[in-house]
Amino acid sequence: MSGPVRIARLGARGDGVTADGLVVPGALPGETVNVIPEEGARGGAARARLEAVLEPSPDRIAPFCPYFGTCGGCAVQHLAPAPYAAWKRDLVAAALARAGIAAPVAPLVDAHGAGRRRITLHVRAGEGGPRAGFMAARSHALVPIDLCPITEPALHGAPGNARRLSGPLGGGGKPLDVQVTATSGGLDVDLRGHGPASARARQTLIGLAGELDLARLSLHGDVLIVRRPPETASGRARVLAPPGGFLQATAAGEAALAGLVAAGTGRARRVADLFAGSGAFSLVLAESRAVHAVESDPGAVAALDRAARETPGLRAVTAERRDLFRRPLLAPELDRFDAVVFDPPRAGAEAQAARIAESKVPVAIGVSCDAATFARDAGLLARAGFRLDAVTPVDQFRHSAHVEIVGVFRREGRRR
Known part of the structure; x- marks a missing residue:
C-alpha cells in the first residue's frame, strides 16, 4: 500500500x-x-x-544532471558533500567491521578531478535513428543522453560520436557497446558487441574516424586506424594501452592511488606489483625502486614493458604474463621482495592473498574497488600476522556507490 x-x-x-x-x-x-x-x-x-x-x-541538494533518477549511473547527486563523504567512508568501515578487522579508516579522498576519462555507451536502434546512452537502474532499458556531465569535457561529444559510428554497423539494430577514453592524443574508441564487419563497413568506419578526429578506432580490439597515439600518463611514463584495456576511471584517481601505494611501500627496494595492468603503479614505483610486474593480459604486459623501456631514468622493471587466479605467486617467489602490491578485479585476490600470508614479505599494499572482497582478503592477511596499519578510501566514481580502497598491511614487529 x-x-x-x-x-x-x-x-x-x-x-x-x-x-x-x-x-x-x-x-x-x-x-x-x-x-x-x-x-x-x-x-x-x-x-x-x-x-x-x-x-x-x-x-x-538539487541534482545537476537532467538524467539523474532515470540513468542508472549516479545514485546520490542529491546528497550534500559532507554527508556524502561520510557515507562513502562508512561503507569501507562497515565492511571491515563485519569481517572483524579493526583498522583506522582515513577520510574520503576526492579524486574526481576533471571527471571520468572513460565511459561505455550502449547504442540501440530507435525511432528516428540510433540512440546512445546508459542503462536505467536495475534495468536493460536504454536511457538516451546528449552528454554525461560527470565526464571530462573531451567526452561530452561521445554520445553523438557513438551514434555516428553505429551507422556502418547497422545503426544499433544489433546491440553495440562503444567504449570511449579521453587520452593525450584524443579520443580512443573501441566498438564491441556487433561481431565481424564487412570490408566496406570497416572502410566507412576508418573514414568516420577522420571526420570525428579520433586518435584510435578499434573493433573488438582489432585496430582499424591509429591517427595519433592514444597515450595516458603514469608518473613520468607515457603508456599506450591496448584497445579497450583497463584504465582507472579518472586521471586524478590514478594519481591518488599510485601516490598512496608508493607511500605505503616506504623504503622498499624491490617491489612486486600483482594484477599490474598496463603499469599505473609499476611505472610510478619504478621511479625510485626495482619492480616486478605481473599481469595476465598480454596487451597490457606489452604496453607496460614498452613504456618502461621508453621512459628514461626508471629503475629496473620486469614484466611477467601470468594468471594470478590460477597460478598465484608462491611464498618462495614472494620472499625476495621487500613489498608486494596487489590490485585485483572486483572478485578480489583470495588465492594470491593466501600465498602472501604464507610468505615472509614484510609489507603488502592492497588496492580494491570492492569493500567486501577487500575485507575478505584482509582477513586472510590478518590471521597470518599482518596488521592493517592504514585504510584510505578514494572517490573517483563520484555520485555512485563505488569506492576505491588502499590498505597498508605490515607484519607485526617488522618494518622496512
Missing part, C-alpha cells in the same frame, strides 16, 4: 532504507516520503518508488 514512510539510513547502493528494510531509491535519511510499492521486485529487500518528499532532509 502506498503512503508516507520515514527513512532511517542510506544503504550501500545509495538508496534510502526504512527501519523495517524497505528500499526507496532517491530518499535520504531523516526524510518522510510518500512511496508506491514496486510489484514483482526480484530478490532482496522490498522496494518502493519515491512519489513525493514530504519532509526533506537538510542534506538534500
Whole structure:
C-alpha cells in the first residue's frame, strides 16, 4: 500500500532504507516520503518508488544532471558533500567491521578531478535513428543522453560520436557497446558487441574516424586506424594501452592511488606489483625502486614493458604474463621482495592473498574497488600476522556507490 514512510539510513547502493528494510531509491535519511510499492521486485529487500518528499532532509541538494533518477549511473547527486563523504567512508568501515578487522579508516579522498576519462555507451536502434546512452537502474532499458556531465569535457561529444559510428554497423539494430577514453592524443574508441564487419563497413568506419578526429578506432580490439597515439600518463611514463584495456576511471584517481601505494611501500627496494595492468603503479614505483610486474593480459604486459623501456631514468622493471587466479605467486617467489602490491578485479585476490600470508614479505599494499572482497582478503592477511596499519578510501566514481580502497598491511614487529 502506498503512503508516507520515514527513512532511517542510506544503504550501500545509495538508496534510502526504512527501519523495517524497505528500499526507496532517491530518499535520504531523516526524510518522510510518500512511496508506491514496486510489484514483482526480484530478490532482496522490498522496494518502493519515491512519489513525493514530504519532509526533506537538510542534506538534500538539487541534482545537476537532467538524467539523474532515470540513468542508472549516479545514485546520490542529491546528497550534500559532507554527508556524502561520510557515507562513502562508512561503507569501507562497515565492511571491515563485519569481517572483524579493526583498522583506522582515513577520510574520503576526492579524486574526481576533471571527471571520468572513460565511459561505455550502449547504442540501440530507435525511432528516428540510433540512440546512445546508459542503462536505467536495475534495468536493460536504454536511457538516451546528449552528454554525461560527470565526464571530462573531451567526452561530452561521445554520445553523438557513438551514434555516428553505429551507422556502418547497422545503426544499433544489433546491440553495440562503444567504449570511449579521453587520452593525450584524443579520443580512443573501441566498438564491441556487433561481431565481424564487412570490408566496406570497416572502410566507412576508418573514414568516420577522420571526420570525428579520433586518435584510435578499434573493433573488438582489432585496430582499424591509429591517427595519433592514444597515450595516458603514469608518473613520468607515457603508456599506450591496448584497445579497450583497463584504465582507472579518472586521471586524478590514478594519481591518488599510485601516490598512496608508493607511500605505503616506504623504503622498499624491490617491489612486486600483482594484477599490474598496463603499469599505473609499476611505472610510478619504478621511479625510485626495482619492480616486478605481473599481469595476465598480454596487451597490457606489452604496453607496460614498452613504456618502461621508453621512459628514461626508471629503475629496473620486469614484466611477467601470468594468471594470478590460477597460478598465484608462491611464498618462495614472494620472499625476495621487500613489498608486494596487489590490485585485483572486483572478485578480489583470495588465492594470491593466501600465498602472501604464507610468505615472509614484510609489507603488502592492497588496492580494491570492492569493500567486501577487500575485507575478505584482509582477513586472510590478518590471521597470518599482518596488521592493517592504514585504510584510505578514494572517490573517483563520484555520485555512485563505488569506492576505491588502499590498505597498508605490515607484519607485526617488522618494518622496512
